Amino acid sequence: MNKRIDENLRGAVPLAHLFLRERVKAGDRVVDATSGNGRDTLLLAQLVGEGGQVWAFDLQEDALTATREILAAHGVLGRVELVLAGHERLAEVVDGPLAAVVFNLGYLPGGDQRIITRPTTTLPALAAALGLLAPGGLLLIVIYTGHDGARAEEEAVTGWAAGLDPRAFNVWACRQPNRSTAAPYLVLVEKGKP
Numbered sequence: 076m077n078k079r080i081d082e083n084l085r086g087a088v089p090l091a092h093l094f095l096r097e098r099v100k101a102g103d104r105v106v107d108a109t110s111g112n113g114r115d116t117l118l119l120a121q122l123v124g125e126g127g128q129v130w131a132f133d134l135q136e137d138a139l140t141a142t143r144e145i146l147a148a149h150g151v152l153g154r155v156e157l158v159l160a161g162h163e164r165l166a167e168v169v170d171g172p173l174a175a176v177v178f179n180l181g182y183l184p185g186g187d188q189r190i191i192t193r194p195t196t197t198l199p200a201l202a203a204a205l206g207l208l209a210p211g212g213l214l215l216i217v218i219y220t221g222h223d224g225a226r227a228e229e230e231a232v233t234g235w236a237a238g239l240d241p242r243a244f245n246v247w248a249c250r251q252p253n254r255s256t257a258a259p260y261l262v263l264v265e266k267g268k269p
Protein backbone atom coordinates (compact mmCIF):
# COMPACT_ATOMS: atom_id res chain seq x y z
CA MET A 76 0.00 0.00 0.00
CA ASN A 77 1.11 3.62 -0.50
CA LYS A 78 1.77 4.42 3.14
CA ARG A 79 3.31 7.86 2.64
CA ILE A 80 0.26 9.39 1.00
CA ASP A 81 -2.44 7.26 2.53
CA GLU A 82 -1.68 7.63 6.22
CA ASN A 83 -2.88 11.22 6.28
CA LEU A 84 -4.90 13.76 4.31
CA ARG A 85 -2.04 16.05 3.34
CA GLY A 86 -3.44 16.87 -0.09
CA ALA A 87 -5.94 16.17 -2.84
CA VAL A 88 -4.57 12.75 -3.82
CA PRO A 89 -4.89 11.15 -0.37
CA LEU A 90 -8.34 12.70 -0.04
CA ALA A 91 -9.33 11.11 -3.36
CA HIS A 92 -7.93 7.81 -2.05
CA LEU A 93 -10.07 8.10 1.08
CA PHE A 94 -13.22 8.33 -1.05
CA LEU A 95 -12.07 5.44 -3.23
CA ARG A 96 -11.44 3.23 -0.20
CA GLU A 97 -14.90 4.02 1.08
CA ARG A 98 -16.76 3.32 -2.17
CA VAL A 99 -14.85 0.89 -4.42
CA LYS A 100 -15.59 -2.75 -3.62
CA ALA A 101 -14.35 -6.16 -4.71
CA GLY A 102 -15.62 -7.02 -8.18
CA ASP A 103 -16.13 -3.39 -9.28
CA ARG A 104 -15.19 -1.94 -12.65
CA VAL A 105 -13.22 1.32 -12.45
CA VAL A 106 -11.06 3.64 -14.56
CA ASP A 107 -7.87 5.58 -13.97
CA ALA A 108 -8.07 8.16 -16.77
CA THR A 109 -4.48 9.41 -16.21
CA SER A 110 -2.29 6.54 -15.04
CA GLY A 111 0.98 8.54 -14.76
CA ASN A 112 3.27 6.73 -12.32
CA GLY A 113 0.50 4.33 -11.39
CA ARG A 114 -0.27 5.23 -7.79
CA ASP A 115 -4.00 5.67 -8.35
CA THR A 116 -4.15 2.62 -10.62
CA LEU A 117 -2.48 0.53 -7.92
CA LEU A 118 -5.00 1.51 -5.28
CA LEU A 119 -7.89 0.84 -7.66
CA ALA A 120 -6.48 -2.58 -8.57
CA GLN A 121 -6.12 -3.48 -4.89
CA LEU A 122 -9.66 -2.34 -4.10
CA VAL A 123 -11.44 -4.19 -6.93
CA GLY A 124 -9.71 -7.49 -6.11
CA GLU A 125 -9.27 -10.47 -8.39
CA GLY A 126 -12.80 -10.35 -9.74
CA GLY A 127 -12.72 -6.66 -10.61
CA GLN A 128 -11.52 -4.78 -13.67
CA VAL A 129 -9.46 -1.60 -13.99
CA TRP A 130 -8.74 0.35 -17.17
CA ALA A 131 -5.77 2.74 -16.98
CA PHE A 132 -5.26 5.32 -19.73
CA ASP A 133 -2.24 7.42 -20.56
CA LEU A 134 -0.83 9.03 -23.70
CA GLN A 135 2.75 8.23 -22.73
CA GLU A 136 4.41 4.85 -23.02
CA ASP A 137 6.71 5.84 -20.12
CA ALA A 138 3.70 6.31 -17.87
CA LEU A 139 2.25 2.93 -18.75
CA THR A 140 5.65 1.30 -18.23
CA ALA A 141 5.89 2.81 -14.73
CA THR A 142 2.31 1.73 -14.02
CA ARG A 143 2.93 -1.80 -15.31
CA GLU A 144 5.99 -2.10 -13.05
CA ILE A 145 4.24 -0.97 -9.88
CA LEU A 146 1.25 -3.23 -10.58
CA ALA A 147 3.48 -6.24 -11.26
CA ALA A 148 5.49 -5.56 -8.08
CA HIS A 149 2.23 -5.75 -6.12
CA GLY A 150 0.90 -8.79 -7.97
CA VAL A 151 -2.18 -7.05 -9.40
CA LEU A 152 -1.24 -6.51 -13.06
CA GLY A 153 -3.69 -9.17 -14.26
CA ARG A 154 -6.75 -7.16 -13.30
CA VAL A 155 -5.68 -3.98 -15.14
CA GLU A 156 -5.97 -3.19 -18.84
CA LEU A 157 -3.33 -0.58 -19.73
CA VAL A 158 -4.54 1.63 -22.57
CA LEU A 159 -2.04 3.69 -24.57
CA ALA A 160 -4.57 6.29 -25.71
CA GLY A 161 -6.14 9.54 -24.67
CA HIS A 162 -8.93 9.29 -22.13
CA GLU A 163 -11.21 11.04 -24.62
CA ARG A 164 -11.51 7.53 -26.12
CA LEU A 165 -12.93 6.17 -22.86
CA ALA A 166 -16.33 5.18 -24.23
CA GLU A 167 -14.72 3.25 -27.13
CA VAL A 168 -12.67 1.06 -24.80
CA VAL A 169 -14.52 0.70 -21.50
CA ASP A 170 -17.69 -1.16 -20.57
CA GLY A 171 -19.74 0.29 -17.73
CA PRO A 172 -21.25 0.51 -15.27
CA LEU A 173 -18.29 1.98 -13.39
CA ALA A 174 -17.98 2.42 -9.63
CA ALA A 175 -15.33 5.15 -9.98
CA VAL A 176 -13.34 7.14 -12.51
CA VAL A 177 -10.22 9.06 -11.43
CA PHE A 178 -8.64 11.99 -13.27
CA ASN A 179 -5.34 13.31 -11.91
CA LEU A 180 -4.76 16.26 -14.22
CA GLY A 181 -1.56 18.01 -15.29
CA TYR A 182 1.76 16.45 -16.26
CA LEU A 183 3.64 13.27 -15.39
CA PRO A 184 5.73 13.90 -12.24
CA GLY A 185 9.37 13.52 -13.25
CA GLY A 186 8.38 13.47 -16.94
CA ASP A 187 7.96 15.93 -19.83
CA GLN A 188 6.09 18.91 -18.40
CA ARG A 189 4.91 19.92 -21.87
CA ILE A 190 2.65 16.85 -22.05
CA ILE A 191 -0.33 17.96 -20.00
CA THR A 192 -4.03 17.25 -19.85
CA ARG A 193 -5.99 19.82 -21.85
CA PRO A 194 -9.58 21.05 -21.65
CA THR A 195 -10.32 20.10 -25.27
CA THR A 196 -9.84 16.43 -24.37
CA THR A 197 -10.49 16.52 -20.62
CA LEU A 198 -14.07 17.80 -20.97
CA PRO A 199 -15.23 15.15 -23.48
CA ALA A 200 -13.57 12.50 -21.32
CA LEU A 201 -15.34 13.74 -18.19
CA ALA A 202 -18.66 13.68 -20.02
CA ALA A 203 -18.00 10.13 -21.24
CA ALA A 204 -17.05 9.08 -17.71
CA LEU A 205 -20.31 10.42 -16.29
CA GLY A 206 -22.24 8.47 -18.90
CA LEU A 207 -20.55 5.23 -17.82
CA LEU A 208 -20.82 5.75 -14.05
CA ALA A 209 -23.11 3.46 -12.11
CA PRO A 210 -25.73 5.09 -9.87
CA GLY A 211 -23.79 6.03 -6.73
CA GLY A 212 -20.54 5.98 -8.70
CA LEU A 213 -17.82 8.58 -8.12
CA LEU A 214 -15.89 10.78 -10.52
CA LEU A 215 -12.80 12.19 -8.78
CA ILE A 216 -10.80 14.99 -10.39
CA VAL A 217 -7.53 16.23 -8.88
CA ILE A 218 -6.94 19.74 -10.19
CA TYR A 219 -3.56 21.51 -10.33
CA THR A 220 -3.15 25.22 -10.89
CA GLY A 221 0.60 25.85 -11.13
CA HIS A 222 1.74 24.83 -14.64
CA ASP A 223 1.21 26.61 -17.97
CA GLY A 224 -2.34 25.99 -19.10
CA ALA A 225 -3.48 24.82 -15.69
CA ARG A 226 -5.72 27.78 -14.89
CA ALA A 227 -7.59 27.47 -18.19
CA GLU A 228 -8.17 23.78 -17.53
CA GLU A 229 -9.24 24.50 -13.94
CA GLU A 230 -11.80 27.03 -15.17
CA ALA A 231 -13.10 24.65 -17.82
CA VAL A 232 -13.44 21.73 -15.41
CA THR A 233 -15.01 23.69 -12.55
CA GLY A 234 -17.36 25.43 -15.00
CA TRP A 235 -18.40 22.04 -16.38
CA ALA A 236 -18.94 20.63 -12.89
CA ALA A 237 -20.94 23.69 -11.79
CA GLY A 238 -23.29 23.13 -14.72
CA LEU A 239 -24.26 19.57 -13.74
CA ASP A 240 -27.90 19.13 -12.76
CA PRO A 241 -28.07 18.97 -8.93
CA ARG A 242 -31.06 16.61 -9.17
CA ALA A 243 -28.84 14.05 -10.90
CA PHE A 244 -25.36 14.73 -9.50
CA ASN A 245 -23.84 15.68 -6.15
CA VAL A 246 -20.84 17.91 -6.84
CA TRP A 247 -18.17 18.92 -4.33
CA ALA A 248 -15.02 21.03 -4.49
CA CYS A 249 -12.65 20.11 -1.62
CA ARG A 250 -10.01 22.79 -0.97
CA GLN A 251 -7.58 23.51 1.85
CA PRO A 252 -8.19 27.04 3.18
CA ASN A 253 -4.97 26.95 5.25
CA ARG A 254 -2.84 26.43 2.13
CA SER A 255 -2.05 28.66 -0.86
CA THR A 256 -4.95 29.25 -3.24
CA ALA A 257 -2.68 27.57 -5.81
CA ALA A 258 -2.69 24.26 -3.91
CA PRO A 259 -4.11 21.26 -5.82
CA TYR A 260 -7.68 20.39 -4.91
CA LEU A 261 -10.30 17.74 -5.46
CA VAL A 262 -13.54 18.02 -7.39
CA LEU A 263 -15.89 15.11 -6.74
CA VAL A 264 -19.04 14.18 -8.64
CA GLU A 265 -21.38 11.50 -7.34
CA LYS A 266 -23.99 10.18 -9.75
CA GLY A 267 -27.25 10.12 -7.83
CA LYS A 268 -29.28 6.97 -7.39
CA PRO A 269 -32.73 7.06 -9.02
Ligand SMILES: C[S@@+](CC[C@H](N)C(=O)[O-])C[C@H]1O[C@@H](n2cnc3c(N)ncnc32)[C@H](O)[C@@H]1O
Nearest residue numbers: 109110111112113114115133161162179183192
Ligand atom coordinates in the same frame (compact mmCIF):
# COMPACT_ATOMS: atom_id res chain seq x y z
C1 LIG B 1 -0.56 14.09 -12.88
S1 LIG B 1 -0.18 12.78 -13.99
C2 LIG B 1 -1.09 11.44 -13.32
C3 LIG B 1 -0.55 10.90 -12.01
C4 LIG B 1 -0.99 9.49 -11.72
N1 LIG B 1 -2.41 9.36 -11.53
C5 LIG B 1 -0.22 8.84 -10.59
O1 LIG B 1 -0.85 8.28 -9.68
O2 LIG B 1 1.01 8.85 -10.66
C6 LIG B 1 -1.11 13.19 -15.44
C7 LIG B 1 -0.96 12.18 -16.57
O3 LIG B 1 -1.96 12.47 -17.56
C8 LIG B 1 -1.46 12.04 -18.79
N2 LIG B 1 -2.28 12.60 -19.87
C9 LIG B 1 -2.23 13.82 -20.44
N3 LIG B 1 -3.18 13.95 -21.37
C10 LIG B 1 -3.88 12.77 -21.39
C11 LIG B 1 -4.99 12.27 -22.12
N4 LIG B 1 -5.61 13.01 -23.05
N5 LIG B 1 -5.40 11.02 -21.87
C12 LIG B 1 -4.81 10.25 -20.93
N6 LIG B 1 -3.76 10.67 -20.20
C13 LIG B 1 -3.29 11.91 -20.42
C14 LIG B 1 -0.02 12.49 -18.77
O4 LIG B 1 0.75 11.78 -19.72
C15 LIG B 1 0.38 12.20 -17.31
O5 LIG B 1 1.01 10.96 -17.20
